Amino acid sequence: MRSRLRGSLLAGAIGDALGAKTEFDSIDRIRELAGPDGITDFIPAYGGAGRITDDTQMTLFTLEALIRAHAQRRRTGSADVVHSLQMAYQRWLHTQGVAWDRARGPRSDAEVPDGRLITHQELFSRRAPGLTCFGELEAYGRSGVRGTMERPVNNSKGCGGVMRAAPIALWSDDLAEVFRLGAESAALTHGHPSGYLPSGCFAVIVHELLHGKPLLEAVATARAELVKHPAHEEQSTALDAALELAEQGPPTPEKLESLGQGNVGETALSMSVYVALTTTDADSALLASVNHSGDSDSTGSVCGNLVGAMYGEDALRKSWLDRLELRDVIVGLADDALAEFGPDAPGDDRWFARYPVD
Ligand SMILES: [Mg+2]
Numbered sequence: 001m002r003s004r005l006r007g008s009l010l011a012g013a014i015g016d017a018l019g020a021k022t023e024f025d026s027i028d029r030i031r032e033l034a035g036p037d038g039i040t041d042f043i044p045a046y047g048g049a050g051r052i053t054d055d056t057q058m059t060l061f062t063l064e065a066l067i068r069a070h071a072q073r074r075r076t077g078s079a080d081v082v083h084s085l086q087m088a089y090q091r092w093l094h095t096q097g098v099a100w101d102r103a104r105g106p107r108s109d110a111e112v113p114d115g116r117l118i119t120h121q122e123l124f125s126r127r128a129p130g131l132t133c134f135g136e137l138e139a140y141g142r143s144g145v146r147g148t149m150e151r152p153v154n155n156s157k158g159c160g161g162v163m164r165a166a167p168i169a170l171w172s173d174d175l176a177e178v179f180r181l182g183a184e185s186a187a188l189t190h191g192h193p194s195g196y197l198p199s200g201c202f203a204v205i206v207h208e209l210l211h212g213k214p215l216l217e218a219v220a221t222a223r224a225e226l227v228k229h230p231a232h233e234e235q236s237t238a239l240d241a242a243l244e245l246a247e248q249g250p251p252t253p254e255k256l257e258s259l260g261q262g263n264v265g266e267t268a269l270s271m272s273v274y275v276a277l278t279t280t281d282a283d284s285a286l287l288a289s290v291n292h293s294g295d296s297d298s299t300g301s302v303c304g305n306l307v308g309a310m311y312g313e314d315a316l317r318k319s320w321l322d323r324l325e326l327r328d329v330i331v332g333l334a335d336d337a338l339a340e341f342g343p344d345a346p347g348d349d350r351w352f353a354r355y356p357v358d
Helices: 002-022 027-032 054-075 081-094 131-143 166-170 174-185 193-210 213-225 232-249 253-257 266-275 280-289 296-311 316-321 327-341 351-356
Strands: none
Touching: 002 027, 002 054, 002 166, 002 193, 002 296, 002 316, 002 327, 027 193, 027 253, 054 081, 054 166, 054 280, 054 296, 054 327, 081 131, 081 174, 131 213, 166 174, 166 296, 174 193, 174 213, 193 213, 193 232, 193 266, 193 296, 213 232, 213 266, 232 266, 232 296, 266 280, 266 296, 280 296, 296 351
16 A cells, blocks of 8 residues: 555656646647657756646645544544645645735634645745636635535636545545545536546546556446536546547557547546556556647646556656655655554644644
8 A cells, every 4th residue: 555655646746747848738849849759758847857746736735635634533523624625725825826814715814824744845836837726726715615516616627626636545445435525625626527527536546546456447436436426428438438549559649639638627537547558567657648739747647646556656767756856745745644544543742733633
């Protein structure tokens, strides 16, 4: 489990960093920039090689929220995990340059953003943050009104919900609950069903992979949960297209692009599933997931979360790990999650200062 969870988070960050420079570039432009084989290694972006983007930043805040809510429930007997997620994303918003008194929202009276993750200064950097996430979190800062599936905040199906959802896999072994929380976490900022249902699907798939299930089985399990929800057709059709295309051998940029651009929820997930299904190691999956004309960092991140859980930390290329920004923070947070969700969760003051009540 340790290797799979660390692997999922690290590979997600590697995929994010591999696609960081070419988020908005066509495959022709990528080949011009990186050579005929496209991206084969980190391309410097945001001041260096191996720099992550908003996808990984927000994924880390998702994981921190789950640890905090779980610790709070152990300590006080109850917790509102969706509120913890909202507050974690408000802290992320603060790292993007929004003053804390405008970011925190009316339900919080914290003078400063608390907990451990926010103390890492490297997170205070704008890496082309998604405008929908940014705008809706700013709106929450003003109104304190939480977006839900029943009361959608907008009609966006951007991939900003799914790209940050992998850690939701840890929340429960009840797959309906994992799906629901995945979808609810995305509905905070994305109101279209294809903005939040992919997130539920993705969380279930990652849950199954973390428990050693094969990918095809994990996708089938998630699809079975998906179709219980209204307006699932766009995502279920996109997943079916990925499964069908996967029968035609190894991935190419052209085949991958036939599934979409990855900038919306349903194709960010289906393209990532397709690449994970048609490769046999983490390296080739990560490279295939960023070599296309669409939203390369997000498909890299989502696909990375999948293949890292499948193959584990030790399967990841050492030269990528060594240059990966925030590697120690990612590993530290993964290990804290395993401690919190494990049989001997810490109960000391230091732990509860690191993961305080929301
Ligand atoms: Mg990004």
